[in-house]
Amino acid sequence: MRQDLEELQLKKLKATVKRAFEKIPYYNKKYSEAEVYPEDIQTLKDIEKIPYITKDDLRESYPFGLFAVDMSEIKELHSSSGTTGKPVVSGYTEKDLDTWAETIARGLTMMGIGENDILQNTHGYGMFTGGFGVHYGSHKVGAAIIPISTGQTRRQIEIMSDFGTTGLIFTPSYGIHLAEVALEDGIDPKELGIKAIGFGAEGWTEEIRQRVEELFGAKAYNIYGLTELMGPGVGVECSQQEGLHVAEDIYYPEIIDPNTEKVLGENQPGELVLTNLEREGMPVIRFRTKDLTKITYEKCGCGRTHGRINRITGRSDDMIKVKGVAIFPSQIEKALLKVGDAEPHYMIIVTRPETLDEIEVKVEASKDIFFDGVKEMMAIQTKIAKSIENETGIRMKITLVEPKTLPRFEGKAKRVIDKRNLH
Numbered sequence: 001m002r003q004d005l006e007e008l009q010l011k012k013l014k015a016t017v018k019r020a021f022e023k024i025p026y027y028n029k030k031y032s033e034a035e036v037y038p039e040d041i042q043t044l045k046d047i048e049k050i051p052y053i054t055k056d057d058l059r060e061s062y063p064f065g066l067f068a069v070d071m072s073e074i075k076e077l078h079s080s081s082g083t084t085g086k087p088v089v090s091g092y093t094e095k096d097l098d099t100w101a102e103t104i105a106r107g108l109t110m111m112g113i114g115e116n117d118i119l120q121n122t123h124g125y126g127m128f129t130g131g132f133g134v135h136y137g138s139h140k141v142g143a144a145i146i147p148i149s150t151g152q153t154r155r156q157i158e159i160m161s162d163f164g165t166t167g168l169i170f171t172p173s174y175g176i177h178l179a180e181v182a183l184e185d186g187i188d189p190k191e192l193g194i195k196a197i198g199f200g201a202e203g204w205t206e207e208i209r210q211r212v213e214e215l216f217g218a219k220a221y222n223i224y225g226l227t228e229l230m231g232p233g234v235g236v237e238c239s240q241q242e243g244l245h246v247a248e249d250i251y252y253p254e255i256i257d258p259n260t261e262k263v264l265g266e267n268q269p270g271e272l273v274l275t276n277l278e279r280e281g282m283p284v285i286r287f288r289t290k291d292l293t294k295i296t297y298e299k300c301g302c303g304r305t306h307g308r309i310n311r312i313t314g315r316s317d318d319m320i321k322v323k324g325v326a327i328f329p330s331q332i333e334k335a336l337l338k339v340g341d342a343e344p345h346y347m348i349i350v351t352r353p354e355t356l357d358e359i360e361v362k363v364e365a366s367k368d369i370f371f372d373g374v375k376e377m378m379a380i381q382t383k384i385a386k387s388i389e390n391e392t393g394i395r396m397k398i399t400l401v402e403p404k405t406l407p408r409f410e411g412k413a414k415r416v417i418d419k420r421n422l423h
Helices: 002-023 025-033 044-049 055-060 094-110 130-141 153-163 172-184 206-216 329-339 374-392
Strands: 076-079 089-092 118-121 144-146 167-170 196-200 219-226 231-237 244-246 251-256 270-276 287-293 320-322 325-327 342-351 358-365 397-401 416-418
Touching (some): 002 044, 089 094, 094 231, 118 130, 153 172, 172 196, 206 219, 320 342, 329 374, 374 397
Parallel strands (some): 167 196, 358 397
Antiparallel strands (some): 076 089, 251 270, 270 287, 320 325, 342 358
């Protein structure tokens, strides 16, 4: 079985590398400089000869430098947030949209969602990929989709009740918030008839999953994906809830040591690297996700044989995911420098006192400002908060501190203190 899968993966990998080399100048130059050519890929292990690609490479190619087809063939465009400069753009042909729908459809099937279900999708519809992947996948399994997107919490609860929603898609923190608002209004979420929940897009613990399941009286399944590769659907949990099945005929997974960049074996924790095996519009080959996990190829209790990755437990870079949004310290820095009355010395403290993430940014005030009085300090805090919100899309608590009181770093600055228990 695995031998058949590996033969298929190799066939698709060869075709993908050849296509990227011939159609995308960026890959041609990168591979030629590394002296790796399509004909060098004769076994799956030969993928290790190919250089990695990172978010920076994707940004350098902004907006359409990694497209392998003419713009007339691109039917949809998405992008991630512009974390440290330009955003990452993702382009899809008609076939790519169908492939994306296929990966989510498999996940929904594992969750028990089918043509008799009504799926309420609270993921955002917009440039982010979250809402759309689920939307297309639900069409493929024949479920009715409610594209309600994020927010309107009381309306969400009313619709669940009135429309007879049976499946829910949300970030864990928003799901718990939904349930708590329902309880405040005298509605027991367990009585809404939800039978399956798909969630992801932020860090969470098993305790959080249990809380979600207790509140709604339904199983909650982890969904993993990223804009660079396609969107959600790279991996989804089955009924066993013991790791996410990777659609290995569509994505080729590797686990590497983030420091040495060497490929690791089964059940060894490291950084996940992914390769598109099916994508027409924008093939991404050996992308370093920075997400930390491990993979097993043991047959699952559900009977499926595709490899399973563990829940993501961290990052090999300084990105933090809060409320489903990726934030880099560099964004905070950029926002601070725009304000001008603060020093670029700051600490980001992330907590989860109950179920929702909270972020506090401690910022050193400039010498002149710190001794100006409370009114001026408050005005600067407001100014900084607005600048950070414009940059990241998230409201944060700002605390101004005295000059020279935050730690200084000789090596790589450790700007983030994440006090959430995500393990």
